[in-house]
Amino acid sequence: MGTPAIQKHKMTVDEFAQHYLGKRAELINGEVVEYMPTSPLHAKVVSRTTVYLGQYALQHKAGDVLTGEPGYIIREGNQESVRAPDVAFVRKERVPQEGWSEGFCTVIPDLVVEVISPSDSYRQLRQKVEQWLSAGVQVVWVVDPERRVVEIWRPDGTLQTLHENDTLTGDPVLSGFQIRVGELFE
Numbered sequence: 001m002g003t004p005a006i007q008k009h010k011m012t013v014d015e016f017a018q019h020y021l022g023k024r025a026e027l028i029n030g031e032v033v034e035y036m037p038t039s040p041l042h043a044k045v046v047s048r049t050t051v052y053l054g055q056y057a058l059q060h061k062a063g064d065v066l067t068g069e070p071g072y073i074i075r076e077g078n079q080e081s082v083r084a085p086d087v088a089f090v091r092k093e094r095v096p097q098e099g100w101s102e103g104f105c106t107v108i109p110d111l112v113v114e115v116i117s118p119s120d121s122y123r124q125l126r127q128k129v130e131q132w133l134s135a136g137v138q139v140v141w142v143v144d145p146e147r148r149v150v151e152i153w154r155p156d157g158t159l160q161t162l163h164e165n166d167t168l169t170g171d172p173v174l175s176g177f178q179i180r181v182g183e184l185f186e
Helices: 012-018 040-059 122-135
Strands: 027-028 031-033 063-067 072-077 079-085 088-091 111-115 139-144 149-153 158-161 167-170 174-180
Touching: 012 027, 012 031, 012 063, 012 079, 040 063, 040 111, 040 174, 063 167, 072 088, 072 122, 079 122, 122 139
Parallel strands: 111 139
Antiparallel strands: 027 031, 027 079, 063 088, 072 079, 088 111, 139 149, 149 158, 167 174
């Protein structure tokens, strides 16, 4: 007789909310992953990105920029995840009419910004990007403060890397938005 397999309990979104709402953790396919606070460099890049996106969104009445790592519920088959992007944008026509509420978001963002931390592994980051795109996000920006580049990931599988002097646009989500990549790091 072999050793019995230990069955790990997969947490639901509701259980995750009861135990982890407001804490630095994500639910990935039913498993909780806790993470450390960010560095000042990471926070600065998130802040600058938020300011530029926020100014555009307000000027054009385009929608809402959400930051502070709000949790978004992603359901894939029988798997449940709650992912927390550094910055997200939701077009105005997709913002809930009753406004945002407490708890996790059920509206998937149109644009997600993930700022790389030194503790992020490439495999984990790639998994997160792929999960965002399969959930319906139209474009993911992966911002790398160390290399000073922005990777643009799209649902069709294309990946574009922009360097400091290149222009980052908001296409296809934020028509007319553009900024020199280096401004995110200055």
